[in-house]
Amino acid sequence: MLLTVLIPTHTNRHQFLYRILSYLSVSNCFYPIIVIDSSSPELIKINQDTIKQISLKIRPKHMILDTNLNLYEKMTIASDYIETPYSVIIADDDFIVPSSLNLGINFLESNPEYSIVHGYAACIETPENKVFGEVINSNFYSQRSLEINDTKKRLQNHMRDYATTFYSIHKTFHLKSNFKKLSECKWLDFRFGELLPSCLSVIQGKTKKMNCLYMIRQSNRYNLRPNKRKKFKDWIADPDWSLNYKHFRYTLAYEIAKKEGIQFEQAKNVVKDAFFSYLVNITQKAKSVDRCEGNEDLILETLLKPESRFHKDFMPIYNTITNTEK
Numbered sequence: 001m002l003l004t005v006l007i008p009t010h011t012n013r014h015q016f017l018y019r020i021l022s023y024l025s026v027s028n029c030f031y032p033i034i035v036i037d038s039s040s041p042e043l044i045k046i047n048q049d050t051i052k053q054i055s056l057k058i059r060p061k062h063m064i065l066d067t068n069l070n071l072y073e074k075m076t077i078a079s080d081y082i083e084t085p086y087s088v089i090i091a092d093d094d095f096i097v098p099s100s101l102n103l104g105i106n107f108l109e110s111n112p113e114y115s116i117v118h119g120y121a122a123c124i125e126t127p128e129n130k131v132f133g134e135v136i137n138s139n140f141y142s143q144r145s146l147e148i149n150d151t152k153k154r155l156q157n158h159m160r161d162y163a164t165t166f167y168s169i170h171k172t173f174h175l176k177s178n179f180k181k182l183s184e185c186k187w188l189d190f191r192f193g194e195l196l197p198s199c200l201s202v203i204q205g206k207t208k209k210m211n212c213l214y215m216i217r218q219s220n221r222y223n224l225r226p227n228k229r230k231k232f233k234d235w236i237a238d239p240d241w242s243l244n245y246k247h248f249r250y251t252l253a254y255e256i257a258k259k260e261g262i263q264f265e266q267a268k269n270v271v272k273d274a275f276f277s278y279l280v281n282i283t284q285k286a287k288s289v290d291r292c293e294g295n296e297d298l299i300l301e302t303l304l305k306p307e308s309r310f311h312k313d314f315m316p317i318y319n320t321i322t323n324t325e326k
Helices: 016-026 042-053 071-078 098-109 151-160 170-183 188-205 232-237 241-260 264-284 311-323
Strands: 003-010 031-037 063-064 088-089 112-124 137-139 169-171 206-218
Touching: 003 016, 003 071, 003 098, 016 031, 016 311, 031 042, 031 071, 031 112, 042 063, 042 098, 071 112, 071 170, 071 311, 088 098, 088 170, 098 112, 112 170, 112 188, 137 206, 137 311, 151 188, 151 241, 151 264, 169 170, 170 188, 206 311
Parallel strands: 003 031, 003 088, 031 063, 112 206
Antiparallel strands: 088 169, 112 137, 112 169
């Protein structure tokens, strides 16, 4: 096997876990899966029954972790158990198209200068963020290619129009290294915690957006799960912000200096300029509810048309949400 699927879940997410595992089953996903579970004891039992009940090519490994661990701490621990050369993370309320994983592995195998790969993605909405039932909306979710050879310019481009790479297909040795660096920065808050591994991936190599449907995310518009990411103004005003930025900048500058063979102070300036671009960008988008934007190919009406290019890969996801109940 070449790839491992990682699915983090936590308390009160058991129906979402059932949904994603059901989808992977009907989609003939043959990759090993690790369920990273920090649920309460009674829900862990439900999740154990779900894993036994759903028929998959390989029974998922059920990793039970402390409920007090944050997402990044959980991923750091889980990454040590990956035995395949490639890895991908799926949020328990999202979907990833198994055929796109095959394409992504083939691409990375043939293009060693690339560190991560993904494809087109959409953001769907259900009434009150329900697990099953009607899908009422779908829109484009930003994913990008960054194919500039120069590491410094690639990072600057990434931060100027930031899109998370958290759910991309990674080379496992990069994923492990990035989460290890993140675990060493225990002081980083949730937003810096997302930014750091994303920027490290871009420093490590080019990124590719394939011409296929890769991921469907479920909108968190109703905020029914805890949102640990502060509003932008509160994040900037946090008393620990300056310390967080200092360590974030140091970690990235060290990696750039090592990769490009430049002076550390020069690398720090590269990170400073790139981060300023990120702040300008996020300030301009502060009014946005999420990363869902308009795109004709990925609106619900188009996806449901048999002649649309993403219809075949979208319909198993749509049917899992609308036709299954638990």
